[in-house]
Amino acid sequence: MEEDTGALPRKEDFSRWYNEILWRAKIMDVRYPVKGLYVWYPYGFAIRRRAYGILQDLMDRDHEETMFPLLIPETEFMKEATHIKGFEDEVYWVTRGGKNELDVPLALRPTSETAIYPMYSLWIRSHTDLPLKLYQIVNTFRYETKHTRPLIRLREITSFKEAHTVHATREEAAAQVEAAVDLYKEFYDSLQVPVIISRRPDWDKFPGADYTIAVDTIMPDGKTLQIGTVHMLGDHFSRTYDITYEDANGEQQYAYQTCYGISERSIAAIISVHGDDKGLVLPPEVAPIQVVIVPIIIGKRRDEVLSTATALEEEFRGAGFTVRLDDRDMRPGAKYYHWEMRGVPLRIEIGPRDIDTNTIVAVTRDGQKIKLDRRGAVEGVFSILAEFRERIWQAARQAMADRIAVAETLEETAEAVKNGVVVVHWCGSQECAEKIEIAVDASILGSDIRSDQITVSDGPCVACGGKGTSTLVARTY
RNA sequence: GGGGCAGUAGGGUAGCCUGGUCCAUCCUAGAGCGUUUGGGACGCUUUGACGGCAGUUCGAAUCUGCCCUGCCCCA
Numbered sequence A: 001m002e003e004d005t006g007a008l009p010r011k012e013d014f015s016r017w018y019n020e021i022l023w024r025a026k027i028m029d030v031r032y033p034v035k036g037l038y039v040w041y042p043y044g045f046a047i048r049r050r051a052y053g054i055l056q057d058l059m060d061r062d063h064e065e066t067m068f069p070l071l072i073p074e075t076e077f078m079k080e081a082t083h084i085k086g087f088e089d090e091v092y093w094v095t096r097g098g099k100n101e102l103d104v105p106l107a108l109r110p111t112s113e114t115a116i117y118p119m120y121s122l123w124i125r126s127h128t129d130l131p132l133k134l135y136q137i138v139n140t141f142r143y144e145t146k147h148t149r150p151l152i153r154l155r156e157i158t159s160f161k162e163a164h165t166v167h168a169t170r171e172e173a174a175a176q177v178e179a180a181v182d183l184y185k186e187f188y189d190s191l192q193v194p195v196i197i198s199r200r201p202d203w204d205k206f207p208g209a210d211y212t213i214a215v216d217t218i219m220p221d222g223k224t225l226q227i228g229t230v231h232m233l234g235d236h237f238s239r240t241y242d243i244t245y246e247d248a249n250g251e252q253q254y255a256y257q258t259c260y261g262i263s264e265r266s267i268a269a270i271i272s273v274h275g276d277d278k279g280l281v282l283p284p285e286v287a288p289i290q291v292v293i294v295p296i297i298i299g300k301r302r303d304e305v306l307s308t309a310t311a312l313e314e315e316f317r318g319a320g321f322t323v324r325l326d327d328r329d330m331r332p333g334a335k336y337y338h339w340e341m342r343g344v345p346l347r348i349e350i351g352p353r354d355i356d357t358n359t360i361v362a363v364t365r366d367g368q369k370i371k372l373d374r375r376g377a378v379e380g381v382f383s384i385l386a387e388f389r390e391r392i393w394q395a396a397r398q399a400m401a402d403r404i405a406v407a408e409t410l411e412e413t414a415e416a417v418k419n420g421v422v423v424v425h426w427c428g429s430q431e432c433a434e435k436i437e438i439a440v441d442a443s444i445l446g447s448d449i450r451s452d453q454i455t456v457s458d459g460p461c462v463a464c465g466g467k468g469t470s471t472l473v474a475r476t477y
Numbered sequence B: 001g002g003g004g005c006a007g008u009a010g011g012g013u014a015g016c017c018u019g020g021u022c023c024a025u026c027c028u029a030g031a032g033c034g035u036u037u038g039g040g041a042c043g044c045u046u047u048g049a050c051g052g053c054a055g056u057u058c059g060a061a062u063c064u065g066c067c068c069u070g071c072c073c074c075a
Helices: A014-024 A042-059 A081-090 A113-123 A170-190 A236-241 A265-274 A299-318 A332-341 A352-357 A377-402 A410-416 A430-440
Strands: A071-073 A093-097 A100-108 A132-141 A156-167 A196-199 A211-218 A224-234 A244-246 A252-254 A256-262 A291-295 A323-325 A346-350 A359-364 A369-373 A404-406 A421-426 A443-450 A458-460 A467-474
Touching (some): A042 A265, A113 A156, A236 A256, A346 A377, A359 A377, A369 A377, A421 A458
Parallel strands (some): A291 A346
Antiparallel strands (some): A071 A100, A359 A369, A443 A467, A458 A467
16 A cells, blocks of 8 residues: 555554554654564654754753763673663673674663763763763663564664763752753653653662653553653762762762653654644654645646746745655645645645736645735745644643543542543552552552643542542553 | 464455465556646556475475564453
């Protein structure tokens, strides 16, 4: 079947919809013959590039970009006990070089703490070296045993943006955690992806961290997708890797650290949050093509239409839009479906009728049809796209609001969690968490909720009736 | 982690149990030519596959074993 013909599965049938849209919108080819590894089509990669460009611009405000090696010697990898425990079951090992067994096996990084921190130990001497804030965008490998899923659960994460910061004091590190949370919020705001931020329960925090703050969004099937995490590492790693600095009084001190990451799950979120039954819907900021011009070619006026369309294309390009003139030999309707599948925010139609009346027809991806005067059309498109952007933001926020419920009892929670995220009061004990998770067949996501779509409060724990506070319960990816 | 189902051309399928009659078939697929173009055009010509490795056999898409990959359900 050609990639963009025929109907997509309905979005309510989310699993099938997601699998099909990936290749029909030319995002990922899942046919690579290794489990859990997928190939970016150029179009999908162009979306990735734009989204990560936004992320890098945010990071570059006060981080520097770096690049560390993929291979980590076992001797370094095995130093931090808690960290090892969290990752050792899913590490790929390189044990041979050519025909020789390696003396020291090399891990393919599942994350880069143990690659970066030995170097930090060498780099950091003085309090004037701090704070140090670096990030890199790299691939990482995890031998996932659960069901793999493109962009969501991968054995090779191709686009892991990980930041690693070092600070003189615990307070500064804690402040950096907050700054990173704000930064991630800003990133997802700019993708029009609404998020819920919360602190993960202790048993679910990053291996080796004091605490973890996570950014989640809600998928169309009501399950949550973790699309960013920020970890307070305290001085665990600095004590293991001997990251010390000489303070102003000439004394050696252990440093405090944070790390935080975002992966291509951010792209899965864009696709899933905005997409509809016709295909992708891309925010203008990440759309590889923002404006597509479809000329309506009628036999004898062919040259006239094409030259007008070409002139229009130049005007849009001159105004800074990424624009494509689709002059392929196809029926116009077929082109409409093609570009709708790919999520192009705005389509311009220009034909003999428009030339005669000196107008053009603009249609937004969410179906608003606007007739514009040919003169000044390009300027008009700025506000059309701004309004489009606002509409998909509001639609996404509404979809999230519809997936959030408040419950007072386990029975209510069990029912409501089928639809999405449930806010309940929980006392914070692991015993009660287990009771809740078993009773409602879902997970405790986190507490200390930050979301302008959720009101938090204190109240009796749904499991034991003791003093509790608002906590998120959800089915998760 | 446990269980089940499946893999045939770019996509969708038949054939498999009962090995040969198979030059499979369909398409919104590709290539080419022509006519077309305001919401998925049409005609003609043509291209292309049995997931991999081994085994059984005169002969394997079909039977056997192992592997790889995908999907669904349960933990």
